[in-house]
Amino acid sequence: MTMPAYSADLLERAAKIKLIGFDVDGTLTDGRLLYGTDGHEAKSFQVLDGLGFTLLRHAGIETALVTARISEVVERRGRELQVKHIHTHERSKLACMQRIAAGMGIGMDQVAFVGDDLPDLATMRHVGLAIATANAHHWVLPAAHWVTPRRGGEGAGRDACDLLLYAQGHVEGILAHGEHP
Known part of the structure; x- marks a missing residue:
């Protein structure tokens, strides 16, 4: 099996992670907002993620969805994926991630966050592993410890998940199992 080329520092950071938070729009979706004539919102999520x-x-490893938007679609997707921490209409993503980490009894050095734009920047600056998507705004990129090979909505979330799985030694077991759990 060929392992992606991760730096030693990146693997060290990723090995400590117990919680990973994801922005949604532009990170787990392509960032487009689709509205029906009835006012309902639609989003496209990547099955790989x-x-x-x-x-x-x-x-x-616990996951969190954290978005500033009020979104029934995000809540539904989070429930489908059995995400424990689904936070919509969140004014401060940093404060939200700090609350979750405190509730888990872990430090922010054990938290990763995946984002793509300015609302994610404060959080990215305060976590142990900051990840930006390939399509992240250029102002956010300097805060990232790593940039995913794929864009938001095109598998960037899976890239982040795979990094943690590699760093924490889970890949061999996953591959030996031959199918997902």
Whole structure:
């Protein structure tokens, strides 16, 4: 099996992570907002990301969805993926991630966050592992410890999940199992 080229520092950071938070729009979606004439919102999520969330859950790594938007679609997707921490209409993503970490009894050095734009920047600056998507705004990139190879909505979430799974030694077991849990 060929392992992606991760730096030693990146693997060291990723090995400590117990909680990973994800922005939604532009990170787990392509960032487009689709509204029906009835006012309902639609989003497109990548199935690769969903399996990554499942693999993390089975590896004992908690996930969080944190978005400033009020979104029934995000809540539904989070429930489908059995995400414990689904936070919509969140004014401060940093404060939200700090509350979750405190509730888990872990430090912010054990938290990762995946984002793509300015509302994610404060959080990215305060976590042990800051990840930006390939399509992240250039103002956010300097805060990232790593940039995913794929864009938001195209598998960037799975890239982040895979990094943690590699760093924490779960890949061999996943591959030996031959199918997802």
